Amino acid sequence: MTAIADRLFGRARSAHGVLGFGGAPLGNFAAAMDDEQAGRTLRRAWAGGIRYFDTAPHYGLGLSERRIGAALRDRPRDEFVISTKAGRLLVPRDRPLAQDDDGFVVPGTLRRQWDFTVTGVERSLRESLGRLALDSVDILFAHDPDQAWAGAARQALASLARLRSAGLVSAIGIGTNATAGLEGVIRDGLVDVIMLANRYSLLDQEALGSVLEPAREHGVAVVAAGVFATGLLSTAHPRRDATYDYRPAPAGVLGRAGRMAEICADHGVPLPAAALAFPLLHPAVAAVAVGMRSPHEVDEDLRHLCTDVPAALWRDLVAGGFVPAGAVGL
Known part of the structure; x- marks a missing residue:
């Protein structure tokens, strides 16, 4: 673990690595x-030892943050790590909808209103802290930011850097599904951590050269999210109706x-492990951060995390052309 990774995630680390609770569900x-x-x-x-929790205003129009805040309210603040996100302000609709139109089953x-200005991210953090019932993240x-407009990422990071300088957050970064532009902000020293969803998994190593290697070189921590490829890799025997990258798997x-x-x-190892x-x-x-929607899923993810994976399995996956040798240290 690098110095920055140890600073950010040290208290969330188990013997098998850091498993984060993804808050979208x-x-x-x-x-x-x-x-x-x-x-x-x-x-x-919490009972299983998970101490890293990730959320965002986007997730259920604040519902995820409120639920995580309620669960952590009485936990010692120095025993867990929490991340949230900024860039989408939540503002009232002139004409409310019966259900959110962005994938969440909430009224x-x-x-959501894009805003990566200093004022916008300060407001976003303030409102997130209110929902989380915390003094800091x-x-x-x-x-x-890649979904907003050209240049949004650098504007956002400049705004976030002011919050970090003011001591309102410990670390800043980008949470995204896209790799474009990340190498530049890493090499320019603009981020402490990258959360990358669906672009570094057994089925997709797109980020290896463009994100992970520059991050290693510059001491930037990476949180890999979407490691089950939005469903396809979540069962020992992939289901024909499984999704991949939020769509039916080709x-x-x-x-x-x-x-x-x-x-x-x-090799006696379940595919999710x-x-x-x-x-x-x-x-x-x-x-790694994984969405969990039931105690059973928590138990399964913890069991998979603790599974010993032999080096021979990685050698066979390399030999089969599924993963590059450099990704598994061979």
Whole structure:
């Protein structure tokens, strides 16, 4: 673990690495859950030793932040790490919708408004702290600036840097699904940490050369999210109706996942365990973050994290052309 990764995630680290609780499901992403289920899920995560929690205003129009805040309210602040995001302000809709129109099963009383200005990110953080019932967060990410406008990432990071200089957050970075532009902000020293979703997994190593290697070179921590490829790698035997990158999995990708599952089974390792372990092999990756929507999913993710993955499995995946040798230290 690099110095910055140890500073950010040291207290969340277990013997098998840092497993983060991804907060999108708590915002009712794709399917609703009630507060009771959300609370049970978060309590199980804490009991299992999870100490890193990631959320965002975007997730359920603030619902995820409120639920995480309620669960952590009575926990010792120096025992957990929390990150949230800025860039989408939540403002009232002139004409409320029955349901949010951006994938979350919540009433559409608010809309998201892009704002990466200093004033905007300060307001976003202030409102997030109110929902979280906290005085501070450890990491503040600029959320999906690539989806806003050209130059949004650098404007966002300049705004976030002012919050860091003022001592309002400990670390800043970008949370995104896209790799474009990340190498530049890493090399220019503008970020402490990158949260990268769906671009570094057993099925996609797009970020290896363009993000992870520059991050390693410059001491930037990486949080790998979406390591189950939005569903396809979450079961020992990939389901034909599984999603990949939020869409139905193409036949070729489904077949590739199936062949990897067979190699994993030959070594007595469930495919999800290999999917969790793979990103953590790279020295730049400080943590993996996984969405969890039930105590059962928490238990499964913790069990997979603790699974010993033999080097022979990685050698077989390299030999089969599924992952590059450099990604697994071979």
